[in-house]
Amino acid sequence: MALSAMKMKRRSFLKLAAAAGGAATLGKYFKYSGVELFEPVAAQEGGEKVELIKTICIHCSVGCGILAKVANGQLVDIEPWENHPINRGRLCSKGASIPASINNDRRLKYPMKKEGGKWRKISWEEALTEIANKMLEIREKYGPDAIFFAGSAHVSNEAAYLQRKFMAFWGSNNIDHQARICHSTTVAGLGNTWGYGAQTNNFNDMRHAKSIIFFSNPAEAHPVSFYHIYKAKQRGAVLICADPRFSRTAAQSDLHLQFRPGTDIPLVWGICYELITNGWVDEEFIRLRTHGYEYVKEVILQYPPEVAEEITGVPAEKIKLAAKLLAENRPGTLQYAMGATQHEVGTHNIRAFAILQLLLGNAAKSGGGVNAFRGHDNVQGATDLGVLSNTLPSYYGLSEGAWKHWAKVWGVDYEWLQGRFASKELMQAKGATMSRWRDLVLAEETGDKIGQPTPIKMAIFWGHSTPSQAGTYLVKKALEKLEMLVIVDPYVESAAALPERDDGIILLPACTNWEYPGTVTNSSRQVQWRNKVIDPLYDSKPDVEILIALAHKLGFGEEFTKNFKKLPEDIYDKEIRVGARVIAMRQSTWRLKRQQEYDYVFNIETLRAEGGPCDGEYWGLPWPCWNDEHPGTPILYRNEIPVAEGGHDFRAKWGTKAPDGKTLLSGINGHAELNPDGTPGPGWKLDLTTDYKKLIAANKVPYGRGRARFWAWNLPDPVPVHREPVWTPRPELARKYPTFEDKVYGETHFRIETKGRSIQEQDIFEKEIHKAYPLVFTSGRQVEHQGGGAMTRANPILVELQPDMYVEINPKDANDRGIKDGDVVWVHTYRGYELGHYRSRIQVKAKVTRRVPPGVVFLPFHWAGMFETVEYTQRFPEGTKPIVIGECANTISPPGWAPETQMQTTKSGLCEVTKAGVIPEAIERLAKA
Amino acid sequence: MPKKFLLDMYVNRCLRCGGCMAVCKTHNRTPEGVHRIRVITFDEGEPTETNMPMPCLHCNEPPCMYVCPTKAIYKRKEDGIVLVNKDTCIGCGYCLMACPFGAPQFEKGTFGNRGKMDKCTFCVEPYEQKDEQGRLIQREPKPRCAMVCATGHLLAGDADEISAKLRERVGYRMSRGVEKTFLTF
Amino acid sequence: MEFPYYVMVFPGYQRWGWEIALYIFLGGVGSGALITAAVTLLLGKETKIARAGAYLAPPLLIVGSVLLLLDLAGIKAMLRAMLVPLTFTNITTSWMARGAWILLVTLLVAIAFAYSLATDKRYSRTLALLALPLGIATALYTGLLLKGARFVPLWNSGELPLLFLTSALTTGIAATLLLASVKEYSKLRGFLAALLVLLLIEAIEVPLYFFIIGEQGDIAVKSASAILSGAYSIAFWLVLMFLGIIIPILGLGYVLITRKAAALPAFFALVLLGGLTLRFLFVHGAIKAFVVPLI
Structure with a gap:
C-alpha cells in the first residue's frame, strides 16, 4: 500500500541519515531494539530539529503528562512535563520508560496470519479482506451475534467510541472491554447509589482530605x-x-486493617456500626440529601465490630479505632480499585463504601468522596463511550429510545439500524461480556444455557489482554474453538500464542497511542488531548483508520463515516459531544487543546485556571460539562456552588418518589429531571441541539436534584449484606452468609447462565475443596507492569526492574510446606471443572514474605508465556515474544461472577502451594472424585 | 553552588515506583546492568519497611575520588559534581569497594568482568560521554530522577535550596549537622 | 561532624574476583621470596637458596601483574595501565597508584637482582639492600590496598598489612625452599626455624584477626562469622588453619627435632595452600557495607 511504502522510504532514509551521523554505536544501548536512534544532544548541537511534544502517558489512569522529545521524527527521550496540573512532571517506572516500549522491535510490524502452523506476513488489504469475508460468512451462517468484539480501554476516546459504533452498525451487542472485569461493579454500585458510576473527586483533590x-x-x-x-x-x-496484604500503601499508612479477602462489607459495616452507635453520623446530610437511612441502619446494626472481627479477622479494637479516626478527621476520602470490585459482591462492596461516605457526610465535598481509581489510561473514557455490552455510549442503555437517540446522532435510520440486528429483542438484549464470552463459545461443551441463537464463532480482540481474564483454561479452549480469531494490538498479545491451533488467527498491528492523536479520559473524568508524537512505526496503523477501513470492507463505511471530515477531531466534536448527554461529555476538542497550551495557569490545589484564556475552567473539563462556557465538574454532587461553577446534585434517576412513598428529591432546591425548556421530563438527554444555557442560568440541574439511595430496591440486596466468596475457606460462615442464588437475574443474564450458590454448595459443602486447597488466593499488580503486560514485558527497562512472576507466601505457610525463598513452586487449584479438567496449576517462583498474612497467597496477574507449567513462546511469531515470561495468575482464579454485571472474581479463591512437581494426595483424590 | 541530592529518611516517603530508575535509563541510556540510581529496600513486608533511592551523593570528600589510581574521578570545581573521565578510567573497581553508597556501576568488560566505571552525573553527561565528533556532551545539571520522583523523597539541586527544604522538613538544629557533613562545599 | 546513618549489607554487589585474590597471593609469595633471597644474601653467602628466591620473585610478580591487568576494563585499559608513571598519577591518595609504583620498582629491582645473581654478582649486595625494603613494601601494600577500601569492614583494620606481611614471608620462604630443593638439613635449619616462628605468629594472628574484626560493626561480624562458622568455615578451619598452618607447624617441629627433611616439600606446599586460601577468604569473604545516610 502507498502508506506503508512511504513509511518504508522514510525509515530507510533515516537509516542512511543515522549511518552518516555515525550513531551506529548506539545500538548497544537499545539492546533489544532494531530502531536506529539519534543521540539527542548531538542532534541539538548539530542544529537539527528537536521538539518537545506534550502528550499523556499510555499506562494507568492517573493521566500523567509527559513531554516527548522528538528528533527528526524519531522519539528519542522524554522529559518531565513540569507544568502538568495533575502530575507536575512526576512519573513512575512505566511512564518513564515509554520510549523503550515504542521504539521496540518486538512490536508486531505488519499484518500476520497463521496458516498451517506457520506465521506468514500478509498485506493490510489481504488481511482486512479476509477478516471482512469471514465476518460476512459468519453473519450469513449464524447471524451477527456469533461474533464477539473485545474493545479496549487502551485506545483514545475516538477509537473506543468507533468500536462501539462499529458493533452497533454490525448489528450485535456482543462488544465489551476491560471495564467489565475492572470497574463494572463500580458503575453499578455507585450508579445505583447516587447516579453516576465514576470517581467522584479527583487526584488533586485528595490533598484536601x-x-x-x-x-x-x-x-x-x-x-x-x-x-x-x-x-x-x-x-x-x-x-x-484496608488490605489483606501489607502492601506498600499499608507500609505508608498509619493504620492497617488486614482483613480476609472477600470480607469488605462486614469490615465497612463494623466501622459504620461504630459511627451510628456513637452518633458520629452526619444527621443533617442524611436528612436533606439521602433516602432510606432506616433500612441501612437496620442492617448495619447486625454487624457490631465483634461480629466483623469474627468474619474479617480484623481485631474489633482496630475497627473501632478506624471509625474514631474517620469520624474525627473529616472530610475524609475513600479510595478503592480492583481489590474491591472483583468479587461476586463487588457491586455491594462499592455501595457499602458509598454508604460509609454518606453516613460520614463526606460525600459531595472537596476532600471527601469515593475515589475509584481506574486501571487503564482511558478506561473511564471507554466506559463512558459504551464499549460495553449493556449500553450505548454515555450510559443510555439499550432501550428503543436509546437506539433512536443514537441513530439520530449517527444520522442513520433507526429501521436500517434495526435491520442490521438479528431481531429487535437481541438489539435490546445485553450482549456477551468479557468475563463470560468464552462460556458462550463453549456452551455446547459446558452445557450452560445461552441467551442467543448460536454460540460465538469468531472473536476480535482489539487491544485486550488474555492474562487478565479469569479461568485461563477455559479461555484457551475457547480460543481454540473459534473459527477465526483476530487480534489488533501493537504487540503480539498472548492470545495469539496461547491456543494450540494451526490456522485462523490474524494479527493486525495497531500503532501505539503516541502515534495517533486523540482524547483520553483519566480516572477523574478529566479529558485530555493526547498529541501524536511520531508517525506510526513499521507498518502499523491507527485504530481509527483500521476500524474505518474494516467498516468500508463490510459495506457500511459510508454510513459509518457520514459525519467525519477531519479525523479524529470530528468524531469527538460532531458525534460524542452531540450525543453523550447523560454524562454531559460536551467538551470541545479546541477547548482541550487550549487547556494543553495554557497548562501553567491551572492551580494545582483546585485544578482551576487562574486568568488567561481558560480563566475559570477546570483542568480536563471533567464531565458533566454542559456547554462551551461550562468549566466542568471536578467534584461530583456539590450542591453548594451554582451549576455554572461546576455544582450539581445527586441524580434524580429513579423518579420523584421511592416505593416506600418518601420523596427522592433533594431537601435543598430539589427538582426532577427537566426538558431544555424547564418543564419536567427526560428531554435533557434526548434533545440534540440544546446547550442548557437556560437551565444553568436558573441554577437548575438538567437531570434533576435528587437524593442518594441507601436503599437500592432494584438490587437483589437492597442494602449490602455480607456474602462469603463462592470458594470460601470458612464453610461455617458460608452457611450463615451464603453467596447469591443462581440466576438472580433470570435464566440467562448477559446471554449466559450464571451460577453462584450451586457452585458453593457443590464445591465447598459437598466436596469440601477447602481442605485440599487451604490457602486463600488473591491477585494484584506490580508497579512495573501494566495489564496483561504485552507491552511492559517487552520493554527492556521495565523487565530489568521487574523480571519475575512470583507467589507471595507467608513464612509460616512456606515453612509448613518446606518452601524456601526463590524456590520454584506449583500453585494448584480446582479450576477448569466446567470442562472436566479438575485441576489447574501454575509454576512460579516463591517469594517468602510477611506482606501476606498466614493462609493467604498473592500473585501478580500481568504474566503470560507459560500455561500450566509448559512454556508456549514457540507459538509467537518470530522475534515478537516478550523478553520475560511467566505463568498467568488467572489460570488459578476461582469461579463466581457478580450477578449485576458479570464481574469475574479474582481476589478471593482457594489454592495450595507445593514444591514444583509435587501433587498432594488430597488434590489427586479430589480430581479423581 | 554545589549540586546535591537529598534523601529524606525522616519521612520515609519512597514507594519504590521505579520512576527514578526508569527515567535515568531512558534519559542517560545506560545499558543493562548499569543503574545510576537504584532503589534499595530493607525490611520488606515488615512494619518498618523502608525504600531508599540511592544515586551518587556527590560527596564533599568523595572516597571514590581519593582511591582512584588514575585521577579519572574528579569533582567539578564550579558545582561540585563528581564525574568520571572514561578516557582515563581503567576499570580497576577500586572505587566500587570504596564507595559507601554503591554509586559506581560497571558495564561488561572485555574479559567478561567489569568494564569502565559509570556513575550518576547529575544528568550532565549521558552514558556515552561523547558525541560522534568526539566532543564531550555537557547538559544542564537537572537530575531527571528527582524531577519525576512522585513523592518528593528524592530532591536535587543547589545546596542552599536543598538546605532550605531540609530545614523545612527536619528543623534547623538537625539540618545544621547534616549540612556541615553533606552540603558544604 | 557525624551524621546518623544505617549500615546494611550491600545488596547485589559486584566483588573483586579470583584474579585479585590470586594476584595478592602471588604478589605476596613473590615479595616473600625476594625478602628471603635478600636476607639470605645479606646475612650469609650467596647460596642456592638465595638464588632460588631471587629467580622466583620476578616471574611471580609478573604473573601477578598480568592477573591484575586481566581484571581491567579491556585491552586499551591494560596497555594504558602498563605505562605506570603516566597512568597511576594519583599517588597522593590512592593506595592502588602507590602500589603500582611499588610493584613496578620492585619488579625492576627483582629482575636486576636475579640478573646480577645469575651473572657477575657485582651489585648483588647493593641490590639486595634495595630489594629488602621493596619486598616488605610490596607485601605490606597488598594489605594496604584492601584496607584502603574503607567500606569493606573485614578489610578495614591496621592489622591486615601485618597479617599479609607475615603470610607473604611464610609463603615466600616456603616457595623459595621448595624451589631450591635443598636436601641437607644443616643448610635449612635457620630457614625452618624462621618459618616455624612466623607460622606460629600466623597461627595466632589469623584467628585473632577474624575474632577482633567484629569491632568494626555488624557487617564485619557478618563476614567474620561467615568465615569462622558459616559458608567459608571449612576453607578456613580445615584448609587454612589445619592444613595450611597447624600441620606445617607440627611438621616443622618434627623435622627440627628429628632432623629428617624428607617430608619437607609437602609441608611447604601446604603453607602455600594456606596462603592462597587466606587471600581467597579475604577477597571472597568480604561483604561490602552499604551506608544509608539518615538525613
Whole structure:
C-alpha cells in the first residue's frame, strides 16, 4: 500500500541519515531494539530539529503528562512535563520508560496470519479482506451475534467510541472491554447509589482530605497519585489502609486493617456500626440529601465490630479505632480499585463504601468522596463511550429510545439500524461480556444455557489482554474453538500464542497511542488531548483508520463515516459531544487543546485556571460539562456552588418518589429531571441541539436534584449484606452468609447462565475443596507492569526492574510446606471443572514474605508465556515474544461472577502451594472424585 | 553552588515506583546492568519497611575520588559534581569497594568482568560521554530522577535550596549537622 | 561532624574476583621470596637458596601483574595501565597508584637482582639492600590496598598489612625452599626455624584477626562469622588453619627435632595452600557495607 511504502522510504532514509551521523554505536544501548536512534544532544548541537511534544502517558489512569522529545521524527527521550496540573512532571517506572516500549522491535510490524502452523506476513488489504469475508460468512451462517468484539480501554476516546459504533452498525451487542472485569461493579454500585458510576473527586483533590481510607494499593498501581496523597499526609491527614496484604500503601499508612479477602462489607459495616452507635453520623446530610437511612441502619446494626472481627479477622479494637479516626478527621476520602470490585459482591462492596461516605457526610465535598481509581489510561473514557455490552455510549442503555437517540446522532435510520440486528429483542438484549464470552463459545461443551441463537464463532480482540481474564483454561479452549480469531494490538498479545491451533488467527498491528492523536479520559473524568508524537512505526496503523477501513470492507463505511471530515477531531466534536448527554461529555476538542497550551495557569490545589484564556475552567473539563462556557465538574454532587461553577446534585434517576412513598428529591432546591425548556421530563438527554444555557442560568440541574439511595430496591440486596466468596475457606460462615442464588437475574443474564450458590454448595459443602486447597488466593499488580503486560514485558527497562512472576507466601505457610525463598513452586487449584479438567496449576517462583498474612497467597496477574507449567513462546511469531515470561495468575482464579454485571472474581479463591512437581494426595483424590 | 541530592529518611516517603530508575535509563541510556540510581529496600513486608533511592551523593570528600589510581574521578570545581573521565578510567573497581553508597556501576568488560566505571552525573553527561565528533556532551545539571520522583523523597539541586527544604522538613538544629557533613562545599 | 546513618549489607554487589585474590597471593609469595633471597644474601653467602628466591620473585610478580591487568576494563585499559608513571598519577591518595609504583620498582629491582645473581654478582649486595625494603613494601601494600577500601569492614583494620606481611614471608620462604630443593638439613635449619616462628605468629594472628574484626560493626561480624562458622568455615578451619598452618607447624617441629627433611616439600606446599586460601577468604569473604545516610 502507498502508506506503508512511504513509511518504508522514510525509515530507510533515516537509516542512511543515522549511518552518516555515525550513531551506529548506539545500538548497544537499545539492546533489544532494531530502531536506529539519534543521540539527542548531538542532534541539538548539530542544529537539527528537536521538539518537545506534550502528550499523556499510555499506562494507568492517573493521566500523567509527559513531554516527548522528538528528533527528526524519531522519539528519542522524554522529559518531565513540569507544568502538568495533575502530575507536575512526576512519573513512575512505566511512564518513564515509554520510549523503550515504542521504539521496540518486538512490536508486531505488519499484518500476520497463521496458516498451517506457520506465521506468514500478509498485506493490510489481504488481511482486512479476509477478516471482512469471514465476518460476512459468519453473519450469513449464524447471524451477527456469533461474533464477539473485545474493545479496549487502551485506545483514545475516538477509537473506543468507533468500536462501539462499529458493533452497533454490525448489528450485535456482543462488544465489551476491560471495564467489565475492572470497574463494572463500580458503575453499578455507585450508579445505583447516587447516579453516576465514576470517581467522584479527583487526584488533586485528595490533598484536601483529612483522612484517607484505602481499599486498594495505589502505591503500586497508581504511584503518581501519591504525589497528592503525600501532600495530604504532610498536612496531617490520617491514612488507613484496608488490605489483606501489607502492601506498600499499608507500609505508608498509619493504620492497617488486614482483613480476609472477600470480607469488605462486614469490615465497612463494623466501622459504620461504630459511627451510628456513637452518633458520629452526619444527621443533617442524611436528612436533606439521602433516602432510606432506616433500612441501612437496620442492617448495619447486625454487624457490631465483634461480629466483623469474627468474619474479617480484623481485631474489633482496630475497627473501632478506624471509625474514631474517620469520624474525627473529616472530610475524609475513600479510595478503592480492583481489590474491591472483583468479587461476586463487588457491586455491594462499592455501595457499602458509598454508604460509609454518606453516613460520614463526606460525600459531595472537596476532600471527601469515593475515589475509584481506574486501571487503564482511558478506561473511564471507554466506559463512558459504551464499549460495553449493556449500553450505548454515555450510559443510555439499550432501550428503543436509546437506539433512536443514537441513530439520530449517527444520522442513520433507526429501521436500517434495526435491520442490521438479528431481531429487535437481541438489539435490546445485553450482549456477551468479557468475563463470560468464552462460556458462550463453549456452551455446547459446558452445557450452560445461552441467551442467543448460536454460540460465538469468531472473536476480535482489539487491544485486550488474555492474562487478565479469569479461568485461563477455559479461555484457551475457547480460543481454540473459534473459527477465526483476530487480534489488533501493537504487540503480539498472548492470545495469539496461547491456543494450540494451526490456522485462523490474524494479527493486525495497531500503532501505539503516541502515534495517533486523540482524547483520553483519566480516572477523574478529566479529558485530555493526547498529541501524536511520531508517525506510526513499521507498518502499523491507527485504530481509527483500521476500524474505518474494516467498516468500508463490510459495506457500511459510508454510513459509518457520514459525519467525519477531519479525523479524529470530528468524531469527538460532531458525534460524542452531540450525543453523550447523560454524562454531559460536551467538551470541545479546541477547548482541550487550549487547556494543553495554557497548562501553567491551572492551580494545582483546585485544578482551576487562574486568568488567561481558560480563566475559570477546570483542568480536563471533567464531565458533566454542559456547554462551551461550562468549566466542568471536578467534584461530583456539590450542591453548594451554582451549576455554572461546576455544582450539581445527586441524580434524580429513579423518579420523584421511592416505593416506600418518601420523596427522592433533594431537601435543598430539589427538582426532577427537566426538558431544555424547564418543564419536567427526560428531554435533557434526548434533545440534540440544546446547550442548557437556560437551565444553568436558573441554577437548575438538567437531570434533576435528587437524593442518594441507601436503599437500592432494584438490587437483589437492597442494602449490602455480607456474602462469603463462592470458594470460601470458612464453610461455617458460608452457611450463615451464603453467596447469591443462581440466576438472580433470570435464566440467562448477559446471554449466559450464571451460577453462584450451586457452585458453593457443590464445591465447598459437598466436596469440601477447602481442605485440599487451604490457602486463600488473591491477585494484584506490580508497579512495573501494566495489564496483561504485552507491552511492559517487552520493554527492556521495565523487565530489568521487574523480571519475575512470583507467589507471595507467608513464612509460616512456606515453612509448613518446606518452601524456601526463590524456590520454584506449583500453585494448584480446582479450576477448569466446567470442562472436566479438575485441576489447574501454575509454576512460579516463591517469594517468602510477611506482606501476606498466614493462609493467604498473592500473585501478580500481568504474566503470560507459560500455561500450566509448559512454556508456549514457540507459538509467537518470530522475534515478537516478550523478553520475560511467566505463568498467568488467572489460570488459578476461582469461579463466581457478580450477578449485576458479570464481574469475574479474582481476589478471593482457594489454592495450595507445593514444591514444583509435587501433587498432594488430597488434590489427586479430589480430581479423581 | 554545589549540586546535591537529598534523601529524606525522616519521612520515609519512597514507594519504590521505579520512576527514578526508569527515567535515568531512558534519559542517560545506560545499558543493562548499569543503574545510576537504584532503589534499595530493607525490611520488606515488615512494619518498618523502608525504600531508599540511592544515586551518587556527590560527596564533599568523595572516597571514590581519593582511591582512584588514575585521577579519572574528579569533582567539578564550579558545582561540585563528581564525574568520571572514561578516557582515563581503567576499570580497576577500586572505587566500587570504596564507595559507601554503591554509586559506581560497571558495564561488561572485555574479559567478561567489569568494564569502565559509570556513575550518576547529575544528568550532565549521558552514558556515552561523547558525541560522534568526539566532543564531550555537557547538559544542564537537572537530575531527571528527582524531577519525576512522585513523592518528593528524592530532591536535587543547589545546596542552599536543598538546605532550605531540609530545614523545612527536619528543623534547623538537625539540618545544621547534616549540612556541615553533606552540603558544604 | 557525624551524621546518623544505617549500615546494611550491600545488596547485589559486584566483588573483586579470583584474579585479585590470586594476584595478592602471588604478589605476596613473590615479595616473600625476594625478602628471603635478600636476607639470605645479606646475612650469609650467596647460596642456592638465595638464588632460588631471587629467580622466583620476578616471574611471580609478573604473573601477578598480568592477573591484575586481566581484571581491567579491556585491552586499551591494560596497555594504558602498563605505562605506570603516566597512568597511576594519583599517588597522593590512592593506595592502588602507590602500589603500582611499588610493584613496578620492585619488579625492576627483582629482575636486576636475579640478573646480577645469575651473572657477575657485582651489585648483588647493593641490590639486595634495595630489594629488602621493596619486598616488605610490596607485601605490606597488598594489605594496604584492601584496607584502603574503607567500606569493606573485614578489610578495614591496621592489622591486615601485618597479617599479609607475615603470610607473604611464610609463603615466600616456603616457595623459595621448595624451589631450591635443598636436601641437607644443616643448610635449612635457620630457614625452618624462621618459618616455624612466623607460622606460629600466623597461627595466632589469623584467628585473632577474624575474632577482633567484629569491632568494626555488624557487617564485619557478618563476614567474620561467615568465615569462622558459616559458608567459608571449612576453607578456613580445615584448609587454612589445619592444613595450611597447624600441620606445617607440627611438621616443622618434627623435622627440627628429628632432623629428617624428607617430608619437607609437602609441608611447604601446604603453607602455600594456606596462603592462597587466606587471600581467597579475604577477597571472597568480604561483604561490602552499604551506608544509608539518615538525613
